[in-house]
Amino acid sequence: MQPNLFSDIKSINTFRISVLLIDDQPMIAEAVRRALEDEKDIEFHYCQDPSKAIKIANRIHPTIILQDLVMPEVNGLMMVRFFRVNKETNQIPIIILSTKEDPKVKSEAFSLGVNDYLVKLPDKIELIARLRYHSTAYLYHRQRDEAFAALEESQRKLHEANQALEKLSSLDGLTGIANRRQFDKVIANEWNRAIRNYSPISLLMLDIDFFKLYNDTYGHQKGDTCLKQVAEVLKANEKRPADLAARYGGEEFAFILPETDKHGALEKASSILNMLREANIPHKASTVHTILTASIGVATMNAERGTSPDNLILQADKALYIAKERGRNQLVVSGEE
Template sequence: MSQEISAAADLELPLTTFKVRVLLVDDQLLVVEAVRRMLADEPDIEFHFVTAPSQALDCALRLHPTVILQDLVMPNVDGFDLIRTYRGMDKLRHVPIIVLSAKEEPKLKALGFAVGANDYLVKLPDRLELLARVRYHSGAYISRLQRDEAFRFLRESQKNLADANIELHKLAALDSLTGIANRRLFDETIQREWQRGQRQRRPLSLLMCDVDCFKMYNDTFGHMAGDLCLKKAAAVLTSCLKRTTDLAARYGGEEFAIVLPDTDAAGARKVAEDCLRQLEDLRIENPQSTHKVVTMSIGIATFVPAPDMAEGDMLASADRALYAAKSGGRNRAVSADDSAGQTNTGSGSSRTP
């Protein structure tokens, strides 16, 4: 093998180097020199050769030739078998192969094409004919590479765009301060779950939650502390949800909402009381409030959606219950159907797991 091949064989030439690259596999140095001279004055053509057929496959894999000039009769190696080997490799399956044979026999030509050759020349061919065939087959192969590169780039771009759209959708659905769902996602979820409840005749519960005396907390400790307080409240709400179908969202300001599909009134109350207890257990100081720590009030509404109702009815019902919880002393959960405006502990809660 020549020094030129030895140096080039150590390099992994990228497929994007779309230059005509000829690899001659022939054990006769006289043929190698003759072909080299035919191609020597062509600046757009790289010429490489290998005289040891056992090294042909390795060189072809490393060089990424755009055309292989393949001798048929070589020591210890059958040229037809070597062509079959090329065609069995993913990286060489489509590389054009021009057979260089000392014999012009129809049977040899037919066998060459049968095993995967693209062309057949009797050596030594005319220089102009060799150049024309090398450029023709290389041009077709380079066009294939360019098409494959374009498709690969398109697939990668489409995947990147799809991934970016997913991330943008996630970001667009999250509250920037607390990291939980925002009002937009809440509106989409409550509408979807309301429609599902109508179809399946299953209960749907809504908790409207408001941090008590939050303005006093902000006035006392400042807005940075207020933001941190809201983050902690959001974390409490999400920690009380055990199912992927449940949703905690920031409704606006210091007000939050929890959507509980397939949850009856008792199950909704259990979630509400867990939220109240866990927030109070944090013992976030709020000296201006009655309870001296940060608490929240919760309004609970449970509906089995019906065609003559809308999700707005449930929102209004939960809002009224929240107002009753505030009026009743805060730090409590009040159900919409609790006319007395007092909490009922309740038992036997039902939540589809």
């Protein structure tokens, strides 16, 4: 069953209207309470001390605030300012209760963010209608914001999942370095970049010497460990963000070196061979050494428009073949055979 991305968002019908009255006169509070007592979907809360109003509002999360305009110690309009700068209450609708109509005061109140203005005490039907209207509008607004937030969160999670999936699909399952699919993608991109930048691009092709004999001697589990160790050596040689070590297939690996000339490629190949020897992986079945060694073919080209990296791969592969033919455990640079 497909999960509902908005399952945590309540239906508008499940919300209860919650009224917070702030007024220093208990008589007004009692009158409002009586007016609302038959409304089963309306909760009534009363605060007589305006200094505690923000704290209470933060705790009960009302859907509407009824507030007296004239209170001891705290000016009603100043109270509105407090609500509007408070993160928890800045969107809650506020209805001002006043003893008289005053256009100037009403104008200032609305400019501060008041939603409605009533002369107290209003008719019961009118009071309830206004409470319902403003609360419902607020709840719809809040629900919309929650829906947008849920959508953004689901999109963020989907993006992260897609990135993780893309990363997994680009890595070799055994060694953890780039797989053949990623190699093909990256070398095509780097080839095109080399064309645009008129820069050289180099490629190393590496083959583990006598790997079949290694597997036959030590077993396939040890063989898998050996492949991982070689991959670690290659990974350690990725010194720049654009460098890419990849498993090309079986015991063959590739190393893409963008913006690298023949001299730089030769240095990198030498570094890999030296580090592999330093890893000191035993290989008693090898005919060239008592430890695991490898052969590397090196190729460098200047990419040209209308061409593909296929020739670069072919040249590196030919150099690798020659290195193996010459006895393995060495590197050969294409063009210097």
